[in-house]
Amino acid sequence: MNARLLLVEDDPEIARVVRDTFLREGYEVTWATTGLEGWEDFQERSYDLVLIDLMLPEMDGFTLCKNIRWKSDIPMMIISARKEDEDKVEGLQLGADDYVAKPFSLVELKARVGSLLRRWRRYQGVPDLENKTAYMNGLTLHWNQQKVLIHGHEIDLTGKEFDLLKVMAQNPQRTFSKSELYQHVWHQVDADGLHTVTVHIKSLREKLMDPVKTPQFIQTVWGKGYRFIGEPV
Known part of the structure; x- marks a missing residue:
């Protein structure tokens, strides 16, 4: 083959x-x-x-x-x-x-x-992504294990929450609309899913202890969507 x-x-x-x-x-x-x-x-x-x-x-x-x-x-x-x-x-x-x-x-x-x-x-010999990435302000993402740590303590994310974080973190500083995130994570194009994205982003922020007004990881781009702003160490 x-x-x-x-x-x-x-x-x-x-x-x-x-x-x-x-x-x-x-x-x-x-x-x-x-x-x-x-x-x-x-x-x-x-x-x-x-x-x-x-x-x-x-x-x-x-x-x-x-x-x-x-x-x-x-x-x-x-x-x-x-x-x-x-x-x-x-x-x-x-x-x-x-x-x-x-x-x-x-x-x-x-x-x-x-x-x-x-x-x-x-x-192909060059890896696309390391097994883990550490960011400033205590965030570490273990890609293959789907594990997330804040200051060394593992936080419990659902599969969809991890997928949301992963797609944004793998494309840093890129603004994703809610519809794009819904298509990518839920594999559907239903407009009714935009509220679902909002709910999951809110939950993800709470678990990351990432306030909306002073974000360290997930920033809201008003009128457009969300982007990952974490800085690798």
Whole structure:
């Protein structure tokens, strides 16, 4: 097996051709038919490269690219019938590594995938994130163990609270809207979830002993959302 690919494509004819092509080349391929399904698949397994269509049901390809890039530096390739320069620029700005317009040559697609994987493997020896990170004001995050300490004392976070803290801490100083956090942590796009985010952020702050008016870790950006401002030691 060369690599494990995640293919997110709602057109069954195109998806089957692409999937079968890479299966014959020795790749392992997971096929998702919606953006939300692709996001769930990405959360459940590790992949070496993701192929993403832009025009997807439930969660569009732009949002999926953004969510994946928040979590991982994995190579991402957009395959789309949308050929406008604006779409290409937006996709690349969201973290995609390449953009292939439909209809495309399968020979070219295989070559581009192989090139991205070679580059990824070249730099794969450098860890994306240390096992733990210590911040000023006593906060320590143990990433793999999902453990959080304040001044050496472990605090009890729920899974969702840890996931909220993790996505913000891994993207420091970046402002996340409530809808973005809900999509990333709850894997849904329901607008009713914004109150859920507010409640969990409030609980997370209380456990971190992080006051709203003088925050050390989670800052409210009024009218926009939240961002992590903790400074690594």
